Amino acid sequence: MTKPPASESRRGFLAVLAATLGAIPIVGAVIAAARAGLAPAHSELPDKIPLCRLDEVPADGAILERAVTFEMRRGPLVETVSRVVFVTRETDDSPPIAMLGECTHLSCPVQLRTVAQTEGENGPLRCPCHGGVFSRTGEVLDGPPPRPLRRLPLDIPAEPNGMIHLVGI
Amino acid sequence: MRRLLDFLDDRLGLVNVWRSSMSEKRPPAGIGWLRTIGYAALTVCVIQFLSGVALALHYVPSADLAYDSIRAFEADVPWGGFVRGLHHYGASLFVVLVVAHMIRVFFTGAYKAPREFTWLTGLGLLGVVLAFGFTGYLLPWDQKAFFATKVGTDIAGKAPIVGAAVREALNGGAEVGPPTLTRFYVIHVVLLPLAFVGLLAAHMFLIQRHGVAAPGRPVGDEGTPGEPYFPHHVLKEAIVGIAVAGLLFALAAAAPAPLEALAEPSDTSYQPRPDWYFLAAFELLKWFKGPFETVGTFWLPNLFVVGLVLLPFVDRGPERHWRKRPKTTALGVTTLLALAALTTAGALDEPDNPPTLPYPLGCNHAEKQGYLTLRRLRCTDCHEWTIDGATYGAERFDAPPFEEFLADYGPEEFFEVLDDPEGTLGTEDMPAFDYLSADERQALWRFLVRMRGGK
Numbered sequence: 001m002t003k004p005p006a007s008e009s010r011r012g013f014l015a016v017l018a019a020t021l022g023a024i025p026i027v028g029a030v031i032a033a034a035r036a037g038l039a040p041a042h043s044e045l046p047d048k049i050p051l052c053r054l055d056e057v058p059a060d061g062a063i064l065e066r067a068v069t070f071e072m073r074r075g076p077l078v079e080t081v082s083r084v085v086f087v088t089r090e091t092d093d094s095p096p097i098a099m100l101g102e103c104t105h106l107s108c109p110v111q112l113r114t115v116a117q118t119e120g121e122n123g124p125l126r127c128p129c130h131g132g133v134f135s136r137t138g139e140v141l142d143g144p145p146p147r148p149l150r151r152l153p154l155d156i157p158a159e160p161n162g163m164i165h166l167v168g169i
Numbered sequence: 170m171r172r173l174l175d176f177l178d179d180r181l182g183l184v185n186v187w188r189s190s191m192s193e194k195r196p197p198a199g200i201g202w203l204r205t206i207g208y209a210a211l212t213v214c215v216i217q218f219l220s221g222v223a224l225a226l227h228y229v230p231s232a233d234l235a236y237d238s239i240r241a242f243e244a245d246v247p248w249g250g251f252v253r254g255l256h257h258y259g260a261s262l263f264v265v266l267v268v269a270h271m272i273r274v275f276f277t278g279a280y281k282a283p284r285e286f287t288w289l290t291g292l293g294l295l296g297v298v299l300a301f302g303f304t305g306y307l308l309p310w311d312q313k314a315f316f317a318t319k320v321g322t323d324i325a326g327k328a329p330i331v332g333a334a335v336r337e338a339l340n341g342g343a344e345v346g347p348p349t350l351t352r353f354y355v356i357h358v359v360l361l362p363l364a365f366v367g368l369l370a371a372h373m374f375l376i377q378r379h380g381v382a383a384p385g386r387p388v389g390d391e392g393t394p395g396e397p398y399f400p401h402h403v404l405k406e407a408i409v410g411i412a413v414a415g416l417l418f419a420l421a422a423a424a425p426a427p428l429e430a431l432a433e434p435s436d437t438s439y440q441p442r443p444d445w446y447f448l449a450a451f452e453l454l455k456w457f458k459g460p461f462e463t464v465g466t467f468w469l470p471n472l473f474v475v476g477l478v479l480l481p482f483v484d485r486g487p488e489r490h491w492r493k494r495p496k497t498t499a500l501g502v503t504t505l506l507a508l509a510a511l512t513t514a515g516a517l518d519e520p521d522n523p524p525t526l527p528y529p530l531g532c533n534h535a536e537k538q539g540y541l542t543l544r545r546l547r548c549t550d551c552h553e554w555t556i557d558g559a560t561y562g563a564e565r566f567d568a569p570p571f572e573e574f575l576a577d578y579g580p581e582e583f584f585e586v587l588d589d590p591e592g593t594l595g596t597e598d599m600p601a602f603d604y605l606s607a608d609e610r611q612a613l614w615r616f617l618v619r620m621r622g623g624k
Contacts, residue, residue, distance in 0.1 A: 041342040067545035082435040101437055106323040109437040115434035128440035131456040144462040
């Protein structure tokens, strides 16, 4: 092995130095922009969202469909958000259950009203996009959905005309 | 004049560039009309850029005002409807032409050595064009925009490992919402145009460097030079460019671009569908059930992309003519037929979306909140409403139409009816809306006042 002439190793060193120094401002800008630009949005939801009165929940296998509207806060920004919730009971005496009216496949709005018109009031719930079918308590009967409809935790009042609240959505 | 030209050329050297790339460039003999599709796509690209700038000058990228600004653009801005039509139909035509160009390159074997990177930059351009389409249709913030984007970002979320992070980065939060609109706007008007220009520059540079592949000749045989690129082939391209632009202008003048009702996430009567160029993907998603769903959302689409990327490196036979490489030709034809069949099946699964009550142009913030509240409460399920001769709602129950009772109420009476319909109207048919917040009641009232002419 012969040592490369001094001028060549000097040139190589300068090339690495130039490339490194040249890259520093770009790397700095990329880090700063990515840190701010891709920072996750922290949103705060209300602890309790009124859903419906206990005595409104149907007892005969029917489903109450309710749009709930609430404020979502992202720091100082306040956004009005609405979601569809299905409320029903497993049996006539069991406590109410609430499901988010959103397909667990790709979030299409699960159809309740359209189904009621074509298959009667006790037909399954259908997603209008990719053929997902759910039972009236949210279990997957057919199609792509990987999970049952999302159950939402409830705060159920003692008195029959009291308000049911969603606790977390 | 001569001296001015010499003066400029001494400093800019453009005459040489002109000669080498245009007037003295001699593409191989036999290239004809099929080699003008790329230029046609470029023509649409320019129309998209200019109409997009005009739209962006009037568009307000916020969920509160985006929809209004699009309606105002069509109603109030001179030629606004026409320009939005150009941009809307142009998006479809852009996809058609880029894909047609790609099909031509595939069947003429033009992607083979030394043009592999021309193919790759072209694939990149196709990806950018599809991303333009996907991010563009969220921007009007109508029903289609909102629900198709929910599906789209959810598909991105199905990718292994990085999916959830990508979905959240696209949405700007856990769900599609106002931040998503801002993000898609930035992607659509800043990031994608930059990517497009960069890839296009590389694509054009490579076309200059390697020239056009000689039709029917095997790899390594660049054919015999034909007539100069300028003016002979440029003339053909100009004619095709005029035909394409003429078609686009005619479409934009003939039919306005569609705009559905303002997005309302709780509207469960809405059946979302993507634009036609995503219908094949839409149809594919129906086939994979339960645990196999990611086959349709992730594995198959990405396998297809990987196949296209690897094509020029795997298919290394010397022949370019489609008849001399039957396997590749058969693969291409099968793929096209499959895509066509999937797209047709997707198109036949037509949504049955009832017309949604619109709100008048020029509503203020509170009135629009009232309009959205009215849709969330599904008032028009039972009370129909006739506006400008069109009737909306009352599919479920024949309650009195809005026009019949709207004029009779003051705010206090109206709120009493909402709280206790049985006590005030003596009917059990109307459910009570006693759970509404004070803001929702006020907004609802403001909208009704607006609808009855401000009194």
